[in-house]
Every structure is written in C-alpha cells, then in structure tokens.
Amino acid sequence: MTQFLTCTQFQRMSDYASSNCFIALCDLINSVPPHSRDDQFLYTKQKQLKSVIKQTIRASLEFAATGSDVYALDHLRRAMDAYTAIGVRVIKYSHMHDQGSLLKPLNRQLTHWLKAYKDLGEKSPLREEIRVVLAKYVADTGQNPTELSRHYFHGLFKPLNHRTLVPHKTPLSTGGELQSQLALSPCERDEIGRELEKTVAKFVALFGKKTVMDYVSKPLRMVVFKERKQYVCYGNYPYRINTNNGGLFVKGEPSSPHNQPSLYVYYQERKILNLCHEFVHFLDSKYITYGNSAYLPSEWVTFWQEGVAQYLSGQGEAYAAAALRRDPDGQRPSLSQIVDIDAYSADGHSDRLYVWPYYVFKYLASTPETKDIRSALAIALGKPDHGGAYKRVLTEFVTAHADRFNAWLDTETILAKTAREGANAPRAAAAARA
Incomplete structure (x- = not known):
C-alpha cells in the first residue's frame, strides 16, 4: 500500500499491481464495519485518504475521456465509492444534525471536477458512466435527487x-x-x-x-x-x-x-x-447447498461450486484439456490443494478456479465408488450443520483418493495430448502434400 501511495498518478492508473493496490485501498475504506476501532481510525486519516481518492477521481475522468488507460473507469467507480464512504464517515462522527451542510463541500468538489465534461453528448459512454456513479453517490449519501439535479453536477446527473x-x-x-x-x-x-x-x-x-x-x-x-x-x-x-x-x-x-x-x-x-x-x-x-453465501467458508465450497458449474454447463472440457496439455505434471496442484481454493487464494489464476475443480468432478463421475462420494458430498452440503458433515466427507475423499486422482489425471493428460495430435494430423498431411 505504501508503494502505491508513493508512486506517480500515471503509475497508479496504468500498472496492474498498482491497480490491485488501489482496489485493496478502496475495499478497506468501503468495508470496515461501522463504529469499529478501524472505522474510527479511518476517520482520523480522512485527510490523507481523501487526497488520494480526489486525485484518482480527477485522473480517472481525464484518462477515461482520452481512452488512454484500461483501468480508468474501474478506478473511477471504486474511487467514487470510497469518496462516498469517507463522506458518510464524516457525517457519522461529526455529531452535527445538519447532514446537508456536511455534504455540500463534497457536492461542490464533484461539480467542480465535472465541469470539463458537461458538454459530453447524450449518447457518450463516459457521460453515462458519470451519470451512474453520481446516481450511486446520491443514493448512498441519502440526498434529495431533485434538489441536486437543480443545483449541482452540470446536468450530468439524473436518477436511474x-x-x-x-x-x-x-x-x-x-x-x-x-x-x-x-x-x-x-x-x-x-x-x-x-x-x-x-x-x-x-x-x-x-x-x-x-x-x-x-x-x-x-x-x-x-x-x-x-x-x-x-x-x-x-x-x-x-x-x-x-x-x-x-x-x-x-x-x-x-x-x-x-x-x-x-x-x-x-x-x-x-x-x-x-x-x-x-x-x-x-x-x-x-x-444442494444450504444457507447463504457466508454460511460456509468460501475455501471449502468454491471447488464444488465452480467444478459442478463447469462440468454440467458443457463449457469445461476443451478449456480444461488445453490447460492439462500446457501444465507440466510437476506443476499441477494436488487434490488437497484443489479442494481448498477460493477466488482470493486463486489470485487471478483462472485454472485454479475452473480447470482443476472441473477435473475433480469428472473424476467423481468415473466409477460407481466415486459417484457415491459425489452423492455423499451433495447430501452433506444440504445439512444445516455449518459444513460439519461435508468437511468430514471431503477429508475422507481426499485422504483415500489423492494418489488415485493423480494417476487418473495422468491418463487424462495422455488422452488430451493424443486428441490434440489426432486433430493436427490432417493439417500436417495437407501441409506435406502442398
């Protein structure tokens, strides 16, 4: 985070790693629980945070208008969310009853930044993006849309x-x-x-x-x-x-x-x-799965959710086979690693989320024994026991089948490579004749 805060605005906007840092910063500002110690700490640091957020909003608008940065609109959305969260936090800890007075400086600041974009055409994509982030800002700060559209934002705002x-x-x-x-x-x-x-x-x-x-x-x-x-x-x-x-x-x-x-x-x-x-x-x-998305830890159930979706949707086979041909045997994750994954630990590696869980489901469909395990996992996921039964079945499966799964995956690798060579043979023959 420190590295992000000390780099130039252009680096912040154009570099992938810096972009991820900015996402983390905005997520922190937006998701800290109200009235917690962290919430109070962020309130004391609002001056420094607002400086970064303000710079990013201005730069995002400039880069989006010129089309010079692929992350600009994403940064604009996140920066506006953080700008809103900071404003709401100020209201919460200010002990003032006149909420409108506290929000007026934020409204005036946004209006000033948006002046350069007031002449965008009605069908301009950037104009619509600005309209959307303003509508979200107005809704989240609890302001009167009619009053704001008369006095602020140069006609760029209207409700959705x-x-x-x-x-x-x-x-x-x-x-x-x-x-x-x-x-x-x-x-x-x-x-x-x-x-x-x-x-x-x-x-x-x-x-x-x-x-x-x-x-x-x-x-x-x-x-x-x-x-x-x-x-x-x-x-x-x-x-x-x-x-x-x-x-x-x-x-x-x-x-x-x-x-x-x-x-x-x-x-x-x-x-x-x-x-x-x-x-x-x-x-x-x-x-199948009991409860809301927070009922079970995501690292327990992500492999199931993504694996069954890839397997049943018909989208998994070609994509997975390509990954199997590409990844050396020694770099494949183990069965225990595959079933202990979520979007955060995958860290942008889509194979970890989709390919290997798909192969676990394909393996579970391979024999009567593994089909029984698949059924047992599904039944356990439906129990309102916070995943107790599911975790036991999953642990037993991994312990008993880790080596068998690897051997089965070796066979799948050979089949994938053979299928690729078979598909390439007619083209090679045609090239030889030519």
Whole structure:
C-alpha cells in the first residue's frame, strides 16, 4: 500500500499491481464495519485518504475521456465509492444534525471536477458512466435527487430506473423471469429455454430436484445485458454487483421469502456468455447447498461450486484439456490443494478456479465408488450443520483418493495430448502434400 501511495498518478492508473493496490485501498475504506476501532481510525486519516481518492477521481475522468488507460473507469467507480464512504464517515462522527451542510463541500468538489465534461453528448459512454456513479453517490449519501439535479453536477446527473435499463421481460420455461436490454426474437427465447432445460435435465440426473431445507426465495430473475460494457456499468449501479468476472449469480438470503436470487450475464459474439454456468450456480443454491453465501467458508465450497458449474454447463472440457496439455505434471496442484481454493487464494489464476475443480468432478463421475462420494458430498452440503458433515466427507475423499486422482489425471493428460495430435494430423498431411 505504501508503494502505491508513493508512486506517480500515471503509475497508479496504468500498472496492474498498482491497480490491485488501489482496489485493496478502496475495499478497506468501503468495508470496515461501522463504529469499529478501524472505522474510527479511518476517520482520523480522512485527510490523507481523501487526497488520494480526489486525485484518482480527477485522473480517472481525464484518462477515461482520452481512452488512454484500461483501468480508468474501474478506478473511477471504486474511487467514487470510497469518496462516498469517507463522506458518510464524516457525517457519522461529526455529531452535527445538519447532514446537508456536511455534504455540500463534497457536492461542490464533484461539480467542480465535472465541469470539463458537461458538454459530453447524450449518447457518450463516459457521460453515462458519470451519470451512474453520481446516481450511486446520491443514493448512498441519502440526498434529495431533485434538489441536486437543480443545483449541482452540470446536468450530468439524473436518477436511474431498473425498468428502463432492462425493459424486455420474458417468462423462463424453467421458472422465473428473463429481463433483457435487447428485444429477443421468439427463436432466441426458445434457444435460451432449450439450453436451460438441457442443463436442468443433466443436473437432475445427478442430484435430483429436492429443494434444500429452509429455501423459500422468490423465483429466479435473470438479467441479460447487451454487452460487457453495459454489464460493468450498470452492474456497479443500480445492481451493485462485482463485475470482475464473466457473469454472476447472487444467492442472497434463501431463508427469506422476500429474497430475490438473481443471475447477471451479457452477450458476447451474439451468444450469452456463461449462461448455463451461472444457471448451475442457481440450481446448486436451490437444490444442494444450504444457507447463504457466508454460511460456509468460501475455501471449502468454491471447488464444488465452480467444478459442478463447469462440468454440467458443457463449457469445461476443451478449456480444461488445453490447460492439462500446457501444465507440466510437476506443476499441477494436488487434490488437497484443489479442494481448498477460493477466488482470493486463486489470485487471478483462472485454472485454479475452473480447470482443476472441473477435473475433480469428472473424476467423481468415473466409477460407481466415486459417484457415491459425489452423492455423499451433495447430501452433506444440504445439512444445516455449518459444513460439519461435508468437511468430514471431503477429508475422507481426499485422504483415500489423492494418489488415485493423480494417476487418473495422468491418463487424462495422455488422452488430451493424443486428441490434440489426432486433430493436427490432417493439417500436417495437407501441409506435406502442398
């Protein structure tokens, strides 16, 4: 963090490692529990923190306007969240009843920075990004949108409405509703329905369709954006999701009848990216895994969640085989390492999250014995015992099958390489003839 704070603004904005440092700083500012000792400590350091955040907001706008930095918009969103959190923290510890007076300096500062962008065209992507971060700032600081739009922000702010963002709604044949930015043709709707129904059939064949205990959520809401840029922009607000991914399922609190399980995906090359993968996460949450996303430690269940999604969605085989051919035997993780992984410990290495868990699931489908273990893991995940039964079954599996899994993976490696050589043979023969 110190290294980040002492480098130049251009380095902060353009370097991947510095970008990660800035993400960590913003996460710290945003996620510290209210009224904790850390919260009070950050309040005492607000002057230093505000200086970094202010610099980043200004630089992010400049770089985004010129298109000179790939991280600029992400930094803008995160910096605005941190700017909001600092403002809210000031209000909390100031003991003043006039909240508006405390927020006016922040509003004036933002208005000053945004003056240079007031003439952006109505269809400018940057104008829409500014509108979104301002709407989130106004909502999170509890201010009156009508009053702010009259006195601040040069006309760049106006409230957002979910209904206008995804105006097209279609019932899903598997239950729930699809909400889309694009108007889908009957053929497109039917294709989505067939893909989801096929995924359900594969899931039910392995695990059945008995709803997990205490699950009383609303039917699934599937939100489909027309492209990744829209997904990232509106995922930030009003949907408030992490968009550093290729799609997301948000489980929520399944024991509440008011809970809305939601799946967020987007189009890429005229196909909805990772549609079935994210849909499997929903099926897992409804029919296998008990509780909300915090009920079990993520390092216990990530291998299961990503492995079953890759295995059943039909997306895993080619991607996994390429990794198997690429990675030397000595650099493959062990079975105990594969089942003890989450997004943080994977540290950006997608193979750790998707390839190796996929192969564990493929192994679990290889014999009657391993299929019984897969069933035992699924049953244990549905127990409301904070993972006690699941951890015991998982530990027994790893202890008994570590060596067998490695030997099986050696065979898979040979098959993957042989398949690649077979695919290349016709091209080599054609080249020889030429």
